[in-house]
Amino acid sequence: MTMNAPADRLHVLRERLHELGATAVPWEDVSHRVQQLRHMPPEAWATAGLAVDGYIAAAEDAWPVEITDALQRLGWADRWDPRALRFLVTPIDGAAAAGFRNSVKGTVFEQMVEDRAEEGLLDLPEGADGLELAKSLNQPGWDAELLRDDEVVGVVQMKATGSLDYLMEHVERYPDVEHVIATSEVAAAAQAKGMDVIDGGVRNDDLTAMLTEAGESLDAGSLVHEWIPVTGLSLVVLRAVRAHGDGASFDQLKDILAEEGITLVAAHAAGLVIETTTGLVGLRLVTSLGVRLGRRRYLVQQKAREELQRQRSLTAVLAERARACGAAS
Numbered sequence: 001m002t003m004n005a006p007a008d009r010l011h012v013l014r015e016r017l018h019e020l021g022a023t024a025v026p027w028e029d030v031s032h033r034v035q036q037l038r039h040m041p042p043e044a045w046a047t048a049g050l051a052v053d054g055y056i057a058a059a060e061d062a063w064p065v066e067i068t069d070a071l072q073r074l075g076w077a078d079r080w081d082p083r084a085l086r087f088l089v090t091p092i093d094g095a096a097a098a099g100f101r102n103s104v105k106g107t108v109f110e111q112m113v114e115d116r117a118e119e120g121l122l123d124l125p126e127g128a129d130g131l132e133l134a135k136s137l138n139q140p141g142w143d144a145e146l147l148r149d150d151e152v153v154g155v156v157q158m159k160a161t162g163s164l165d166y167l168m169e170h171v172e173r174y175p176d177v178e179h180v181i182a183t184s185e186v187a188a189a190a191q192a193k194g195m196d197v198i199d200g201g202v203r204n205d206d207l208t209a210m211l212t213e214a215g216e217s218l219d220a221g222s223l224v225h226e227w228i229p230v231t232g233l234s235l236v237v238l239r240a241v242r243a244h245g246d247g248a249s250f251d252q253l254k255d256i257l258a259e260e261g262i263t264l265v266a267a268h269a270a271g272l273v274i275e276t277t278t279g280l281v282g283l284r285l286v287t288s289l290g291v292r293l294g295r296r297r298y299l300v301q302q303k304a305r306e307e308l309q310r311q312r313s314l315t316a317v318l319a320e321r322a323r324a325c326g327a328a329s
Contacts, residue, residue: 109160
């Protein structure tokens with residue numbers, strides 16, 4: 001029987017595939033797979049989302065050095081460590097965050113002013129070329145000594161406040177302390193009233209915002225980011241929605257949500273554990289992505305092994321048929 005028509009040849013090929021137990025792949029599927037090779041795989045979006053989640057969580061735990069130095073001076077480094085395990089279980093409320101901000105604000109301001117003085121960015125009174133913070137945190141009346149050639153030539157009080165009235169209360173209470181350094185806003189308001197107040201070069205609004213952001217990294221909202229990769233999971237849900245639109249079955253959608261969701265949560269948690277254990281914020285993102293990519297590599301290799309086994313089985317059947325044909329001839 002001679003077969004010239006392509007349709008006849010295709011029919012014979014399908015019959016042979018059926019005899020071998022193989023399944024013909026529709027051309028539409030082949031075309032779709034080729035097109036997928038030209039685009040970012042769906043899993044990559046979830047990985048990118050996980051990276052965003054890890055970066056946000058790590059950034060919240062990486063407080064500015066101005067705050068950490070102030071906590072060291074106050075002896076509160078362990079008490080207010082954003083990587084401490086207790087904050088991963090019990091977040092702070094608004095009152096506690098405000099208490100943290102108010103307790104640390106003055107010390108942060110004092111150290112920032114000291115740094116600016118060392119850099120020569122402040123015009124100090126009494127011809128001073130530097131200043132040194134008081135040894136005692138409870139020094140009454142003044143916060144730093146003015147130095148000229150390492151000799152004490154006076155003292156100065158520092159006020160990290162946005163209230164001119166609060167500053168005036170200090171002036172009335174300690175009339176012997178002639179020099180006061182305040183935040184930029186209050187210094188400008190005081191100078192407008194003819195008061196001799198030195199601008200510390202630090203805005204009260206900026207100082208408050210920095211401390212507020214640090215306090216918020218310990219609240220319930222931050223706790224969610226610590227444990228749950230919100231961005232990554234959202235992209236997984238979006239992927240499932242698109243797959244449903246493309247005709248994916250319920251079981252396929254369930255597999256996507258379960259596999260990707262569990263992997264993302266586990267990877268995010270692994271990064272959190274490493275950060276908490278080592279105290280190194282930078283290792284968090286590296287660990288999370290390492291676990292995620294390692295899991296993806298394992299799944300790809302597993303699928304590759306399964307496909308290779310299928311091909312080997314098919315090759316064995318073909319080889320057996322070839323031997324049978326040879327024996328028959």
